[in-house]
Amino acid sequence: MTIIKKEFARFFGDKQLIFSAVIMPGLLIYIIYSMMGSGIERMVNDGENDTVVLKVQNMPESLGPVIDEAMTDNVVVTPAGDEISADVALLSDKDTNMVLLRFPEAFDSLVACYTPQSMTPAPNVQVYYNSANNSSSRVYTILTAALTAYEESFANRFDVNRPTDEVAQYDMATPDAIASMVWSKILPMLIMMMLFSGTMAIAPSAIAGEKERGTIATLLVTPMRRSELALGKIVSLSVLSLLSGISSFIGIALSLPKMIPAGDAGDILNFNYVTSDYVALLFVILASALLMATMLSLLSGLAKDMKNAGTMVVPFMLVIMLAGLLPMFQNATATNPAVYLIPFYNAIECMTAIFSHELSWLFVLVTVAANVAYAFIGVWLLTRMFNSEKIMFNSK
Amino acid sequence: MEEIVRAEGLRKTFQLSRKQQKIEHTTLKKRVAVDGLTFSAYAGEIFGLLGPNGAGKTTTLRMLSTLIHPDEGDAVLGGCSVISDPAGVRAKIGFLTSELKLEDFFTPSYLYDFFSRLHGVDEQVSRQRKAQMFERFGIDRYAETKVANLSTGMKQKLSIVIPLVHDPDIIIFDEPTNGLDVLTARVVTDYLQELRSMGKTIILSTHIFSLVERLCDRVGIIIDGQMKLCGTLAEVCGGDTIEDRFFNLYKECKGGEE
Incomplete structure (x- = not known):
């Protein structure tokens, strides 16, 4: 207990550490993702409102209306003269x-x-444009799409998946299923990584630091049992790693929501899970935090010093x-339950x-039980390590 | 005199790694660090283990403090065996080393309380003792200053106070004055004498002759893990200074090799 208290005091008393281990991951992820999101949005929208001149040479009668319709209001369509080389040269300026x-x-x-x-x-048909200029390349894209569609209309024999009055959508997956596909592939890894990086920030100093x-010698000479020391270290690390994981989450x-552009995709990626999903998730995350802390404590115990501990966790x-x-x-x-x-x-x-809406309590239970068992083995191993002079005192 | 510490045939060997074998130009897989040490220390005395670096002093002290298991032999401290009752030993001893660095982040007061709690010292007793010890070493003014901001001397004083929070009867001190500044070294030696007058048993290791001459009642000279000579300071010296005695002995042991 005293060990846990001390580790907590160590942690919560240190504003810098709290910041770097708990607040920072969450904040950093939030800022980076938001920036990426708004960056993508800006890139997509950039130049949308600039006026673009579309010069057309020999505009055919049939295509005039087609092009006019495809273009947005800020595109000015003007006829080009017979000599276009000056305009082409002008285009090389982005x-x-x-x-x-x-x-x-x-x-x-x-x-x-x-x-x-x-x-x-x-x-x-020749389309001169400048791909380094967002407006220019946007109009180019619209143009080629319109022209291709026009060309296809000559040869059209049949359509695939054309929306009709009866059928608006052919993809029969429910929005939920699509969302859970996406979530179930991304989130598990993210959560694990977050838990890991949180533990990583604290674990090396916990034992290797001592x-x-x-x-560590002063600690080991106290009458406290070594298993208590091991348990204390692991429990306090788990809690801290959990905190850091939650922050990242x-x-x-x-x-x-900022990362995913609003509109269709945003609607598809709705996050609708029921309470039991969250409870199960919490259990799994708790169990993982425990295991993570156990593993890193063991590594930290094996390491000679904090630097060494940092190197050792990389393969892990x-x-x-x-x-x-x-x-x-x-x-x-x-x-197969054995997999769990x-x-x-x-x-x-x-x-x-869980994210695929296929929660199985049996597997969650196996997972939690297995991880708790591993944690106990970890405590036992760490106790052995505290008893081993080779690991505790091999100075060089 | 009451025998407090009794070491009986302590022996410890270490495996040598390939790399170490190369460095030491040897093909032996094992090195004997401590080879059948036997000695006693009595209540109210300072016993010094004198020897060159690598003689096995630290290993011996670690065995006495239950940090390392002896391969053979046993040691009994205050009636508890390091083999059969290590927890009992730990409750009776304080293990000090000049290598101790305390966590920068905490205050002396917090660290004191932390170790005091680990030793299961009663709250009230602990508070009194803390005030007393901090005053004795002049730490009281800095009790709430983070260790990181303390002067080196103050840190060293604190790392002497911390292992003694439970007021142990037996004090094991590895290289007491190594790396200490002169003022702190003086404080430490004075305090060791004070502890002796309180009837504590102190076992220390050192390679500094003057320290042995000034402090120790009895001394054991260790060379290559073996106790070459053991007795009161006067007995060991036999009229010589301890320094001369030591080098004569060292030459006798190593004579052929160099």
């Missing part, structure tokens, strides 16, 4: 909001006469990331199942 569209003379009749069997090249300072939850981190990536490559969660005995992977699988 600040020129302009697109140059050039049809061959008598385009309509050329198109009407042309057959693919004639072995001559098809009539060519070793480095020599206080809040960061993700708050920033995701890779394993966790790998486990987190697995759900992306598989379609269904495992149905595998540390970390079990939590990932459980979370994937």
Whole structure:
């Protein structure tokens, strides 16, 4: 108990540490994701309101209305002169909001006469634009889409999935299922990584730090049982790692709406889970935090000093990331209870199942029980380590 | 005189790693750090383990403090065996080392309370003792200053106070004055004498002859993990200074090798 109290005092008394381990992950994720979201939005919307000049040479009669309709209000369509080389040169400046569209003379009749069997090249429409200029490239995209659609209308024999009066949507998946697909592939890994990075910030100083300072000897000479020391370290680390995990989670939850553009996609990614899902999730996260703290305590105990501890956790981190990536490559969660005995992977699988609305209490139970068992083994191992002079006192 | 500490044939070997074998130019897989040490320390005396670096002093003291298991032999401290009752030993001893660095983040007062609680010292007793100890070492003014902001000397004084929160009868001190500034070293030696006059048993290790001459009642000279000579200061010296005695002995032991 005293150990737990001390670790807490150590942690909560240190504003800087609280900031870097608890507040920072959440805040950082929130800021980065929000910035990414608004950045993407800005990129998409940039230049949308600038006036663009669309110069057209030899505008065919048939296409005039088509192009006018496709263009937004801020696009000014003007005829181009016979000589366009000056305009083309102008376009190489990326600040020129302009697109140059050039049809061959008598385009309509050329198109009407042309057959693919004639072995001559098809009539060519040239669109000069500047891809470094957002307005220019936006108009280019609209133009090519309109022209392609126009071309297809000549050869159209059948449509695929055209919305009709009876059928508005052909994808029969419910919005929930789509959302859970997305959530179940992203969130488990994110949660694991968050838990990990939180624990990482604190674990090295917990035991390796004591070793480095020599206080471990003072601790070990007290009449306190070594198992108490081990348990105290692990429990306090778990709680702190959980706090840090929760903070990151809040960061993700708050920033995701900003990350995902509003509109269709936003509606699809609704987050509707019931209380039992949340309860199960909490249990799984708790169990993972416990396991994470146990593993990192063991590593921290094995490490010679704090720097060494930092190096030792890297391979461990890779394993966790790998486990987190697995759900992306598989379609269904495992149905064999034995799978849920595998540390970390079990939590990932459980979370994937929960986010896919396929919560199974049996598997959650197995996962929690397995992790608690591992934690006890960890306590036992750590106790052994405290008893081992080789691990505690190998100075060099 | 009451025998408080009795070490009986303590022996400890360490595995050598490949790298260590190379460094030391040896093909032996094991090195004997402590080779059958036997000695006693009595109530109200300071017993000094004198020896060069690597002689096995620290290993011996760690075995006495139950931090390391002896391979052979046993030690009994205040009636408790390090083999069969390590917890009993831990309650009776204070283990001090000059290498102790306390966590920068906490205040002396907090650290004192923390270790006091770990030792299960009664709250009231602890408070009294803290006031007394802090005053004795002049830490009282800095009791609420974070360790990080203390002067080096103050930190060192604190790292002497902390292991003694439970007022142990037996004090084991590894290299008491190593790395201490002169003023603090003086405070430490004075305090050790004070503890002796209170009837405590103090076992310390050192390679500083003057310290042995000034402090120790009895001394044991360790070379290569073996007790070469053990007795009262006068007995060991046999008329010589302790320094001369030590080097003569050292030459006898190592004579052929160098």
